[in-house]
Amino acid sequence: MGAFLEVLLGGLLTGVLYSLVALGFVLIFKASGVFNFAQGAMVLFAALAMARLQEWMAPTLGWVAFPIALALSALIMMALAFAIERLVLRQLINQEGIILFMATIGITFFLDGFGQTIWGSDIYKIDLFLSKDPIFLFEDVFPGGLLVDPYELMAAVIAGILVAVLAVFFQKTRIGRALRAVADDHQAAQSVGIPLNYIWLIVWTVAGLVALVAGMMWGAKLGVQFSIALVALKALPVLILGGFTSVPGAIIGGLIIGAGEKLAEVYVGSMFGGGIENWFAYVLALAFLLFRPQGLFGERIIERV
Amino acid sequence: MAEADSAVTAPADDRRVFGEAVLTLENIELGFGGVKAIDDVSFEVRKGEILAIIGPNGAGKSSMLNCINGFYKPRAGSITFKGRKMPAMDPHFAAANGVARTFQNIALFRGMSTLDNLMTGRVLKMKRNLLWQALYWGPAQREEMEHRAFVERVIDFLEIQAIRRTPVGRLPYGLQKRVELGRALAMEPEILLLDEPMAGMNVEEKQDMSRFILEVNEEFGTTIVLIEHDMGVVMDISDRVVVLDYGRKIADGTPAEVRANQQVIDAYLGVSH
Numbered sequence: 174m175g176a177f178l179e180v181l182l183g184g185l186l187t188g189v190l191y192s193l194v195a196l197g198f199v200l201i202f203k204a205s206g207v208f209n210f211a212q213g214a215m216v217l218f219a220a221l222a223m224a225r226l227q228e229w230m231a232p233t234l235g236w237v238a239f240p241i242a243l244a245l246s247a248l249i250m251m252a253l254a255f256a257i258e259r260l261v262l263r264q265l266i267n268q269e270g271i272i273l274f275m276a277t278i279g280i281t282f283f284l285d286g287f288g289q290t291i292w293g294s295d296i297y298k299i300d301l302f303l304s305k306d307p308i309f310l311f312e313d314v315f316p317g318g319l320l321v322d323p324y325e326l327m328a329a330v331i332a333g334i335l336v337a338v339l340a341v342f343f344q345k346t347r348i349g350r351a352l353r354a355v356a357d358d359h360q361a362a363q364s365v366g367i368p369l370n371y372i373w374l375i376v377w378t379v380a381g382l383v384a385l386v387a388g389m390m391w392g393a394k395l396g397v398q399f400s401i402a403l404v405a406l407k408a409l410p411v412l413i414l415g416g417f418t419s420v421p422g423a424i425i426g427g428l429i430i431g432a433g434e435k436l437a438e439v440y441v442g443s444m445f446g447g448g449i450e451n452w453f454a455y456v457l458a459l460a461f462l463l464f465r466p467q468g469l470f471g472e473r474i475i476e477r478v
Numbered sequence: 479m480a481e482a483d484s485a486v487t488a489p490a491d492d493r494r495v496f497g498e499a500v501l502t503l504e505n506i507e508l509g510f511g512g513v514k515a516i517d518d519v520s521f522e523v524r525k526g527e528i529l530a531i532i533g534p535n536g537a538g539k540s541s542m543l544n545c546i547n548g549f550y551k552p553r554a555g556s557i558t559f560k561g562r563k564m565p566a567m568d569p570h571f572a573a574a575n576g577v578a579r580t581f582q583n584i585a586l587f588r589g590m591s592t593l594d595n596l597m598t599g600r601v602l603k604m605k606r607n608l609l610w611q612a613l614y615w616g617p618a619q620r621e622e623m624e625h626r627a628f629v630e631r632v633i634d635f636l637e638i639q640a641i642r643r644t645p646v647g648r649l650p651y652g653l654q655k656r657v658e659l660g661r662a663l664a665m666e667p668e669i670l671l672l673d674e675p676m677a678g679m680n681v682e683e684k685q686d687m688s689r690f691i692l693e694v695n696e697e698f699g700t701t702i703v704l705i706e707h708d709m710g711v712v713m714d715i716s717d718r719v720v721v722l723d724y725g726r727k728i729a730d731g732t733p734a735e736v737r738a739n740q741q742v743i744d745a746y747l748g749v750s751h
Binding site: 353354358361364366367368 | 549598601602
């Protein structure tokens with residue numbers, strides 16, 4: 174029992190990290206109907222900025238370097254959102270979704286290259302000032318307790334706070350309606366006076382900040398390096414499970430994928446000779462596509478023929 | 479909606495006469511690459527009237543509407559609106575100053591309910607901006623209620639109570655057109671642009687739509703500019719008609735005048751050559 178719970182908990186906590194990346198996708202998809210291919214690159218870019226700024230300031234400022242680097246990185250992500258809106262999105266109003274999607278692929282390559290040009294391409298570390306030692310929870314309930322990575326616990330807490338804030342922001346307020354309107358039809362949204370540019374700026378800024386948080390947590394866990402951009406691939410099955418348009422869906426999807434792949438690895442993996450953790454998530458997503466293509470929480474797909 | 483209209487007088491011969499122009503278009507020229515869509519067209523829209531723009535397919539009618547609400551930027555010419563003479567309209571400026579519109583190919587927010595679609599028409603009427611709304615609960619909710627009440631009036635007016643909660647993507651074509659009109663009306667427009675409001679409708683639906691257009695015009699004094707192919711409807715409901723052909727204006731007058739205009743008959747109403 175203790176072992177099962179430990180695997181489950183570990184999976185859930187990793188799942189939270191997937192959710193953090195998936196969140197960024199959902200935000201932009203909700204507001205423009207576009208799958209933002211660049212989300213992974215934004216995570217990497219934010220993590221690089223954070224790591225290098227902290228590294229440069231740490232020798233003189235000590236721990237104070239952390240909040241300053243965080244604030245500066247946040248500003249950089251805002252500036253990036255502003256630049257993307259001005260230079261790319263504004264030029265593409267009223268274009269097909271696929272054209273916007275292609276534009277985000279362009280942004281991806283630019284960010285991957287530009288990020289490593291200005292910040293460097295080695296492996297950097299982000300110091301969250303957390304102990305590397307695992308913590309043991311519920312030691313009096315289970316023999317030996319449950320082993321937990323403090324980074325992942327921290328990520329879970331932060332993700333929880335982020336989701337609560339975003340859910341209120343996007344689902345319980347009028348802005349949600351404006352976002353969906355922009356996603357459905359640019360021209361119609363403009364005709365009722367919804368400021369398209371302003372909405373996009375808000376959304377890309379928020380997505381950039383979410384990328385910063387995700388980049389920080391992943392960077393602290395794996396080291397800041399190019400492979401972080403590939404973590405975004407794990408967000409795909411999460412999105413398919415949770416639905417592309419649901420903030421809570423991104424979280425639940427992440428938890429299911431995280432827990433699912435760890436449990437599958439431990440309890441089913443031996444039948445296949447192990448190593449199924451890497452592809453289990455995609456198979457799960459495929460099954461979902463067959464039976465519930467809009468995801469668990471996505472909006473129903475309505476198509477009149 | 480717009481205040482009761484004093485410019486409208488009722489002359490003896492039952493033709494309404496309109497005073498000041500609310501919107502003036504001068505020497506508008508619009509092109510796409512080498513194609514001239516609109517060539518040196520001038521006309522004015524007068525307060526409180528129903529103005530029809532007619533012409534064969536490709537005559538530049540929709541392009542004209544798109545210039546009026548700022549989707550297209552003319553190559554040359556000027557638009558005078560609200561005391562400002564501009565080379566082109568800006569969509570946000572237009573919406574903020576009471577220009578609402580519908581589209582030839584329905585442009586609704588398909589996943590949203592009828593009610594939510596209409597509520598988007600209230601965006602500019604809401605005093606607090608979106609961010610402030612998101613952070614502040616009490617007053618924001620009270621404001622939402624007031625706007626909801628207005629939208630309910632529009633729903634009653636258009637007789638679409640039964641589909642209030644239905645996602646509009648599921649509605650039949652005629653009703654979608656009506657919801658789109660509703661969204662425009664929710665903006666309390668001074669000028670309402672309707673791009674083929676009756677295209678693809680059956681006779682009953684056309685009658686309903688004509689009735690709504692006339693009622694909006696009479697009750698709220700809303701100025702209406704519409705594009706329509708059904709000549710019966712155009713002659714019935716409009717006060718004035720502008721005729722375009724190959725991007726040029728060939729006539730401008732009352733329905734009777736336009737009907738008698740030889741150029742119009744040749745170009746459009748289909749007399750054999």
